[in-house]
Amino acid sequence: MKKTILKVLATVLLFGVLTKPTEVFAKEEQTPPHLIQSVTDADIYEGMLALGMSECPVLSEENAEEAYEIVKTCVVKVNMGNAYGSGVIWEMTPDKVIIVTNRHVLDYWDEKVSYIHFLQGYYADAKLLGVSDEYDVGFLEVDATKLGYEALEQIKYVSRNMEEYEQLSSDDTIFYVGAQEGDTEGFFLGSIGDMWRYIEEFEAYMIYGYGYARTGMSGGGTFDAKGNFIGMISGGTAESETASVPLVSIEEAYEEICP
Numbered sequence: 467m468k469k470t471i472l473k474v475l476a477t478v479l480l481f482g483v484l485t486k487p488t489e490v491f492a493k494e495e496q497t498p499p500h501l502i503q504s505v506t507d508a509d510i511y512e513g514m515l516a517l518g519m520s521e522c523p524v525l526s527e528e529n530a531e532e533a534y535e536i537v538k539t540c541v542v543k544v545n546m547g548n549a550y551g552s553g554v555i556w557e558m559t560p561d562k563v564i565i566v567t568n569r570h571v572l573d574y575w576d577e578k579v580s581y582i583h584f585l586q587g588y589y590a591d592a593k594l595l596g597v598s599d600e601y602d603v604g605f606l607e608v609d610a611t612k613l614g615y616e617a618l619e620q621i622k623y624v625s626r627n628m629e630e631y632e633q634l635s636s637d638d639t640i641f642y643v644g645a646q647e648g649d650t651e652g653f654f655l656g657s658i659g660d661m662w663r664y665i666e667e668f669e670a671y672m673i674y675g676y677g678y679a680r681t682g683m684s685g686g687g688t689f690d691a692k693g694n695f696i697g698m699i700s701g702g703t704a705e706s707e708t709a710s711v712p713l714v715s716i717e718e719a720y721e722e723i724c725p
Contacts, residue, residue: 507615522622533693543645552686567685598719624695644683
């Protein structure tokens with residue numbers, strides 16, 4: 467629903483005046499009262515959240531290229547002075563925007579110089595909520611009120627559909643989205659090799675995939691061909707192999723860090 471529709475400020479309530487049959491005197495005509503309802507930007511934003519309008523839509527049929535155009539704004543750049551990585555908009559509340567990224571990306575996080583760059587052109591400070599001891603996962607929090615309601619109405623968080631996730635198997639098409647580098651879009655097609663493979667380098671079970679992941683994509687999103695968020699990129703090899711933290715592991719880490 468467009469903002470112009472949501473910002474209707476006046477609602478008129480009409481009240482009829484009933485007269486008893488026994489009344490013989492005339493009543494003066496009265497102008498029906500008006501009730502004015504003010505709607506703030508905060509009300510509009512909270513209404514969008516309640517209606518699920520801030521969740522990124524997904525396709526009903528597989529089309530990775532089309533899905534990328536929808537979900538790419540859910541991925542952010544995590545700037546940390548001379549280093550940068552990627553992050554994903556995980557959740558939005560009336561007062562917070564939660565970003566998930568890799569624990570190894572947050573090893574460089576310094577609140578004095580670090581900030582979040584949203585693809586829509588917005589920049590925001592963030593604070594570290596915590597990192598997982600078990601998974602390559604950590605969370606940042608952006609103050610929604612400081613980001614501003616104009617920005618919040620344009621930002622979307624990723625769709626996390628566990629039923630769709632559990633149906634994925636080897637050879638299914640996936641794609642990876644990392645922060646843009648200059649004019650280069652961080653979009654790469656791939657496929658699933660194994661949904662649950664132990665990767666020694668990360669000492670965890672991860673989504674093992676085939677595809678390209680360049681420097682700076684750590685913390686970016688791994689999506690199925692409909693645009694559902696299924697994991698987070700942690701690493702890749704020169705042989706076009708990738709490792710992504712599975713959605714189930716990220717959910718578990720979030721419950722531990724942000725109960």
